[in-house]
Amino acid sequence: MFAVIETGGKQYKVQAGDVLNVEKLNNNVGDKVEFKVLLTSNEGKVVCGTPVLDKVVCTAEVVAQGKCDKVTVYKYKAKKNVRKKQGHRQPYTTVKIVEIK
Numbered sequence: 001m002f003a004v005i006e007t008g009g010k011q012y013k014v015q016a017g018d019v020l021n022v023e024k025l026n027n028n029v030g031d032k033v034e035f036k037v038l039l040t041s042n043e044g045k046v047v048c049g050t051p052v053l054d055k056v057v058c059t060a061e062v063v064a065q066g067k068c069d070k071v072t073v074y075k076y077k078a079k080k081n082v083r084k085k086q087g088h089r090q091p092y093t094t095v096k097i098v099e100i101k
Contacts, residue, residue: 004037016098032098033060033062038053059100
C-alpha cells in the first residue's frame with residue numbers, strides 16, 4: 001500500500017516504514033504528525049481525492065531536525081564594483097512514516 005501526501009507545498013509518494021526529509025515542521029523529535037493524503041493505492045485499487053481524501057490519514061513520527069549543506073549565493077553587477085556573497089542552509093525535518101489508514 002502506498003499514498004501520495006502533501007506537506008510544505010510538495011508531494012511525496014510514501015509507504016509505511018519510509019524515512020524522508022520534508023520542509024521544516026515545528027515539532028519536537030518523537031512527536032507524531034499527520035499529513036493530508038491526496039491519493040492512495042491498495043492491492044491495485046487506486047483512490048484519488050478531490051483534492052484530499054477525508055477518511056485516509058498518514059501518520060508519521062519526527063526522527064530529527066537538521067539543515068542541508070550550505071549553498072553559496074554570489075551576486076555580481078558588471079562594471080559597478082558591486083559584489084555580495086551570501087550562504088544559505090535550508091532547514092528540514094526527517095520523518096518516518098508509521099502507518100497509512
